Amino acid sequence: xxxxxxxxxxxxxxxxxxxxxxxxxxxxxxxxxxxxxxxxxxxxxxxxxxxxxxxxxxxxxxxxxxxxxxxxxxxxxxxxxxxxxxxxxxxxxxxxxxxxxxxxxxxxxxxxxxxxxxxxxxxxxxxxxxxxxxxxxxxxxxxxx
Numbered sequence: 674x675x676x677x678x679x680x681x682x683x684x685x686x687x688x689x690x691x692x693x694x695x696x697x698x699x700x701x702x703x704x705x706x707x708x709x710x711x712x713x714x715x716x717x718x719x720x721x722x723x724x725x726x727x728x729x730x731x732x733x734x735x736x737x738x739x740x741x742x743x744x745x746x747x748x749x750x751x752x753x754x755x756x757x758x759x760x761x762x763x764x765x766x767x768x769x770x771x772x773x774x775x776x777x778x779x780x781x782x783x784x785x786x787x788x789x790x791x792x793x794x795x796x797x798x799x800x801x802x803x804x805x806x807x808x809x810x811x812x813x814x815x816x817x818x
Contacts, residue, residue, distance in 0.1 A: 693736040695748050697756055700736050707732040710747075715756030724750050 693700040693709075700709045710721035725732045728746040730739070739747075755763065771779030781788040786801050800802070 693739065693744055695751055698757065702735060703735040704735065705732065706730065706734050706736060706739075706747075709736050710751075713751070713756050715754065715760040720754070757776070 674739060682759060691766060695713060698713055700712055702709075706725055707718060707721045710716050710724065716724070722732060724747060727750050729744065730743050730747060737745075768779070768782050772783050773779070778788045785801060786793060789798050
């Protein structure tokens with residue numbers, strides 16, 4: 674099996690930089706590994722640290738400083754997890770199931786409102802977007818003459 678670095682050897686950038694890629698996602702080269710791995714959907718800080726611990730790789734290294742063997746070890750461990758597209762599909766199907774069986778949480782998702790008990794009179798900007806529907810907001814109506 675060819676390593677990504679070997680494949681990209683023919684496709685060098687102008688700076689001769691090789692990029693670490695896992696499942697089609699480019700890992701940022703200028704960040705520490707524990708932060709860079711969080712570029713993958715489904716991998717947070719704690720999972721990134723556990724992956725690096727299993728692979729016996731220092732968390733302070735940057736992806737550009739890794740050897741090919743270390744890169745392949747990290748890739749093998751990460752490929753055992755459900756991440757990126759598979760995880761997004763699973764989350765979407767769970768939300769669709771909640772909507773289909775008409776649960777309260779499903780109805781909140783359908784109406785684009787907070788689903789976990791947050792208040793909505795104020796502070797529900799994150800799920801609804803930055804929509805302000807208060808008395809003082811909006812354009813002033815001009816007097817007709």
